[in-house]
Amino acid sequence: MEWILLLIILSFLLRPKDRGKPYNQYFSLLNQQLQKKAGGQPSQLVDLDTVDSNLESVQQRLNGKTKLRLVVKSIPCLSLINYLMERTGSRRLMVFHRPFLSFLHRYYHDVDFLLGKPLPIAAIMKFWHTCDDDQKHRLHQIQWLIDSPERLRQYLRFARQQNIKLNINVEVDIGLHRGGVSSAAELSVLLGLIADHPRYLNFSGLMGYEAHIAKLPSLPWRKQQQLLRARDEVAKRFTQLVSFIQQQFPNLWHDQLTLNGAGSQTYMLYQNISLFNDISVGSALLMPKDFERPWLRGHQAAYFIATPVLKKLNQFELPFLEKLSKTIGWWNPNWRQALFIYGGFWKAIPEAPGGLSLNRLYGRSSNQEILTSSSRTALTMDDFVFFRPQQSEAVMLEFEDLLIVRRGQIVEKWPVLSRSISEVNHG
Template structure:
């Protein structure tokens, strides 16, 4: 064979191989029955703006799944940052039959002291001393007993000293929960000897009381499942927690009773791993109740996505008209059958991915926009201007705070409208 023919044949094989790797058409250009019901609901209510939606039936299912994995000898603590609306938190706490909240933001802390005076609040991260001082500046005495129902999280002897000085200045008792590092290495006490010294500091102070430990282990779910690595990481995290508990028992004169302590552990990816553990007695989960996209993980396989963004379509056109370099848009349209149409939607660039109709794509060349985001679809698109497309948030947390009131839906009807938590104070 001539060298020229060999080269042409190789080129042909290369082009053919590349052509075979082209994307295939995803979806039929229309909503499933589930999303069509949501589309009809938003049309009927004429919301006509980006809207955060919580599916109550799916939320109920997820709450039941969490409760199923928390035994009767352990308590369940709702993570407020993952459900940042008072109505949503009230609903979840009532369904889960718990009065315990984990709070990560000082304005939220002040809010819950007023709105949920019967709750048990654990701060979920070590707050700057300025944030703690600000909490007390805005705190107004009510039925909530700030000295008994609130636990501050402390991670170092230095921060403990700051809080001790604040307690003296306020002349108010403080319950101190100590963060311990059980493998995440994001912070917290690493050395059991340091914990022993902190326990002595607390005992020596007239306004401080030791209330328990907090160990967080989301890294366990990130470990590869092969060769038992995930199981080993989980066992190591629980062993580390047990080591810190032994420090407290020795400090307490060998008394192993811990029912008066809050021994908090876990999170949405790992709460089920602490079911049979005899150390932690207080398990936290928040995102597991809504299952945003980042929580599509094996440990939450039985949970259902319950959180969506619906936003109106503003414009629809054929192909992709790319400014400055129109050939790039033409090439994208020719190569990928899921880029045969262009949509611009109301808002965008959220921590979220489009999910309905299937096959919607953002355009990395055109760029993202928080005002009018470009999406591309296949030629079978059966939606038009003023119809809604749906995104699935990758997280709940801050994303849920960007849309104003959240609508809670059941069976194609709005059952409740929940304002999000205030950011000030």
């Protein structure tokens, strides 16, 4: 008897708080516009004012000598890339997907491309065989990333067959352990091959990505110190490789080499040290959810998915467990209603209005996903719910375009790059 009483008291005490809230003014205004402009289907939005302010944070924290390189996979929309290049003056892109490279290299005549991952030789062949004559004369604008002697030999063989010269940027492992060269001995093999074949290969620099720094587990009050310590370790490894080149391969060394590193979560760590002369940033401009870090607090979310509510049920019911669902709904005010939305199962978290949650008990769906909510969200059929994508790179490509927001108004629609862009005529 006593324990039943205890259970009742406990369940009252542990009852979740009602997190439901109607839209704030920003999302309320967007909801009204989407009802007219989204054609009743899922859409994605980018707020350019927030992008501008994120960009300012990046520019302020880049050391004056370091060049910004935009990461295409995280902002895969030509108009957005154009916009960011115009605002920053950057003519440097990092690409990861052969069709994007083919398309962008044909489109931009004055941009330096650095591959962000080593591409299989078959992709290089495909690239070369789909180049037009103009592109073939601009091969010097691409830096191919090489991680191993075996791959370099494949590239060399191809360059020899085609009688072309390839820029080689060497991927170095400075702690991430995602492959690449980690010792002077390994680097020496690659540089030796390059130095022996100046007709076909040109050494263009090093690329050392170090995203592991941002994931370092540590106590919150020691985070800053640990970050700097990890950064110093990265810097030590990178500098050792640089010194090795300067001493052992002086003919390959010059100050125009691309020494690339960092990314959205670490770019600010190099403000006061001169290590990389070329820093890549993409995601931090849109700030998807997974990029939230205490030291990126100046960056705001600029990218959302919005989708209409198809059905609003005033009660959440699990098939076969209808009675239990009622009790759960009574106990947890955030599970009182069920909303079925158009689409779903994106890599994204409900953002607005407040108090919406994905429901793994019911199951996920890409067609009509369920969201449970409190009745205080005040949503009705045809209202839009907003999600915050966890990343931009894969999510953005699931849609055809971006709705562009300025001062709270949807002002334009920009097409997103298609995964097979080089095979289709884009705009």
